Amino acid sequence: MTSAVDLYPELDTPQALIDLDVVDRNVSAMRALGRERSVDVRVHFKSLKCGGLAKYLMSAGFGTFLCAKLNEAEVLVDAGIKDVLVANQVVGPLKARRLAALATRATMSVCVDDAGNVDELAVAAAEVGATIGVLVEVDVGQHRCGVDPGEPAVALARHVLKHTPALRFLGLQGYAGHIQMLPDLAERTAQCRAGLQLLVETRRALEAAGIPVAVVTGAGTGTANSAAGFSGLTEIQPGSFVLMDAAYHAACPTYGCALSILTTVVSRRDERYVLDAGSKAISKDFGTPVIRGCPADRVIAVNEEHTIVAPGAGVVRVGDRREVLPAHCCATMNLHRSCVTVRGGKVEVVWPIESSGRYD
Ligand SMILES: Cc1ncc(COP(=O)(O)O)c(C=O)c1O
Structure with a gap:
C-alpha cells in the first residue's frame, strides 16, 4: 500500500484529509444495505460537522440527516438539507x-x-x-x-x-x-x-x-x-461509516478509513520518529491512532503537539510525511477548521468544518 511519504507536497501539515474514493465506497455500501433491507438511512452529522460533506452526501442520494446539537442542525439547514x-x-x-x-x-x-x-x-x-x-x-x-x-x-x-x-x-x-x-x-x-x-x-x-x-x-x-x-x-441512523477511524474500522471492517491527518516527521532517532501533530489534531479517545500504509509502525504516545512512533520496516527521514488514522473520527473532525478532499491521490477542494469546536 502507498504510504503518504511523497503525497500531497503542496499541502502544509498537519492537515485533515478526506479521501472521497473511500467515502464513495462507504456510502455505496450503506445505501445498498438500506435498499436491500428496505430501511431508511438517516446520516448522523455529528460525525461529519462539515456542510460541504453533507452536500456531497445529498448529491449521493442521502437527503435526511440527524445531528446531536443545534449548531449542527443550523449548518445542515444552511447547506440546504x-x-x-x-x-x-x-x-x-x-x-x-x-x-x-x-x-x-x-x-x-x-x-x-x-x-x-x-x-x-x-x-x-x-x-x-x-x-x-x-x-x-x-x-x-x-x-x-x-x-x-x-x-x-x-x-x-x-x-x-x-x-x-x-x-x-x-x-x-x-x-x-x-x-x-x-x-x-x-x-x-x-x-x-x-x-x-x-x-x-x-x-x-x-x-x-x-x-x-x-x-x-x-x-x-x-x-x-x-x-x-x-x-x-x-x-x-449511522454516521461514522462515512469517514471511519482506526478503532471503528477494527470493529466494523466493511467501511474504510476516509479521514486521515497528513503529518510531517519532525524528529528521528533509531527507536522512534516524531510527527508534527498530537492530540490537538488527532483524537485518541477510542484507542490508538494508526499510521496508514505502515502496518509495522506503532504509535507509542500521542502528546499535545507530537505523535511518537516506533518504526517498523523501511527508512524514515525528517521531512517525510505520514498519514495518521485517528482513533475517533467524530472527535477529530471537531478539532479541525477545514478539511482537504482528495481523490486518486490528488487534492480536490477545501471544505470548512463549520461545526468544529462548537458544543451548543
Ligand atoms: C443518537 C445517535 N444515533 C446514532 C449514532 C450513530 O453513530 P455511529 O455511526 O457513529 O455509531 C450516535 C452516535 O453517537 C448517536 O448518538
Whole structure:
C-alpha cells in the first residue's frame, strides 16, 4: 500500500484529509444495505460537522440527516438539507426558539423524554407558527437519555399529541451507543436485537393505544447490519461509516478509513520518529491512532503537539510525511477548521468544518 511519504507536497501539515474514493465506497455500501433491507438511512452529522460533506452526501442520494446539537442542525439547514432530526434533548426556551426558527425553514424533528420539555418546545413552535416533529426517546440499554420502554413512552406520546399542531408526534428513537464497537459480533448483534425488541414492543403498545407510529429509528455504524430489516424498525441512523477511524474500522471492517491527518516527521532517532501533530489534531479517545500504509509502525504516545512512533520496516527521514488514522473520527473532525478532499491521490477542494469546536 502507498504510504503518504511523497503525497500531497503542496499541502502544509498537519492537515485533515478526506479521501472521497473511500467515502464513495462507504456510502455505496450503506445505501445498498438500506435498499436491500428496505430501511431508511438517516446520516448522523455529528460525525461529519462539515456542510460541504453533507452536500456531497445529498448529491449521493442521502437527503435526511440527524445531528446531536443545534449548531449542527443550523449548518445542515444552511447547506440546504430539508429534513433534520436533532437526535437529542433540546432544553430551555433559548434553544427551543432556535429549533422552532429552523422549523420555519426545514422539516425539523427532535427527541424528548420529559413532559415539561415537550411543553416548552410547543410554546416555541407556536410562537413562530411552525410544527416540530417529535420522537419519544426510549432507553434501550445505554442508560443515557430516554424514558423506559412501554407505558412511560405511551404516556409521553399522549402528552405530545395534546400539542398538535405545534408538535407532531412521529414515533420512537432508541439508540444503544454502548454496544456499537463491541468486538464480539455475535454479542453485539444479540444486544442490538434485544434493544430493538424493546423499541418495537413499545411501538406495538402505542398502536394498541390508538397512536399511529410513522418512525422507529435507531442503530449506528456498528449495528447497522444487525438492525437493518428488523421488523418494526423503519430507519437506521449511522454516521461514522462515512469517514471511519482506526478503532471503528477494527470493529466494523466493511467501511474504510476516509479521514486521515497528513503529518510531517519532525524528529528521528533509531527507536522512534516524531510527527508534527498530537492530540490537538488527532483524537485518541477510542484507542490508538494508526499510521496508514505502515502496518509495522506503532504509535507509542500521542502528546499535545507530537505523535511518537516506533518504526517498523523501511527508512524514515525528517521531512517525510505520514498519514495518521485517528482513533475517533467524530472527535477529530471537531478539532479541525477545514478539511482537504482528495481523490486518486490528488487534492480536490477545501471544505470548512463549520461545526468544529462548537458544543451548543
Ligand atoms: C443518537 C445517535 N444515533 C446514532 C449514532 C450513530 O453513530 P455511529 O455511526 O457513529 O455509531 C450516535 C452516535 O453517537 C448517536 O448518538
